[in-house]
Amino acid sequence: MDNVGVVVDDLDAATAFFVELGMEVEGKGPAEGEWVDKCVGLDGVRVDVVMMRTPDGHGRLELTRFRSPEVLGGEPNAPANTLGLRxxxxxxxxxxxxxxxxxxxxxxxxxxxxxxxxxxxxxxxxxxxxxxxxxxxxxx
The missing domain is CATH 3.10.180.10 (2,3-Dihydroxybiphenyl 1,2-Dioxygenase, domain 1)
Structure with a gap:
């Protein structure tokens, strides 16, 4: 596995949270263009991404904030037995x-x-x- 992706609404707060857990920022920046649209199956994608690395260097977490298209609301308090990545x-x-x-x-x-x-x-x-x-x- 290369990384786990998490879509967040506050990239700075999420980054600070995972830094507090001991992760390190590996890189950050915007992503947009046809290649992103085709990869994720959406049109007009504009995102800001922070790639975080575990202290041992073996695990990574990709934090993504969508600027467009508009983020779809999920269930922010979904219980642990909800289908999907929990x-x-x-x-x-x-x-x-x-x-x-x-x-x-x-x-x-x-x-x-x-x-x-x-x-x-x-x-x-x-x-x-x-x-x-x-x-x-x-x-x-």
């Missing part, structure tokens, strides 16, 4: 600290921070554009 998971060293830092960027817990046996502490947060970001802290 979450992105990140391994963290300290889940409580990470949750606190992400709350400063508007994230809200979907449920609670829970523990799976003696292996992991886990939670789901609602992040930019309503996406679910899962955090996992390995124990021991």
């Amino acid at each position: 979450r992105i998971m990140f391994a963290v060293d300290d889940i409580d600290d990470t949750v606190a830092r992400l709350r400063a960027h508007g994230a809200e817990l979907v449920g609670e921070v829970t523990q799976y046996e003696d292996s992991y502490r886990l939670c789901y947060l609602r992040g930019p554009a309503g996406i679910i970001v899962s955090l996992g802290e390995q124990l021991g």
Whole structure:
């Protein structure tokens, strides 16, 4: 897998959110033209894109804000059992600290921070554009 794409309405806020998770901006800029239109199957596409990279360099996240055509509204609070891409998971060293830092960027817990046996502490947060970001802290 090369990357996961997320359409957002506030590119700066979404970028800050994922930087807080430890991701780094790899590149950013506009995209438009016939090649984009043909690729995504829409006419008159004009977007701003920020490509983010995980600290280990193996994962990437593409944040996209459409300037045109107009963004279609989705269900920003869709529950975890809704069809389609539902979450992105990140391994963290300290889940409580990470949750606190992400709350400063508007994230809200979907449920609670829970523990799976003696292996992991886990939670789901609602992040930019309503996406679910899962955090996992390995124990021991």
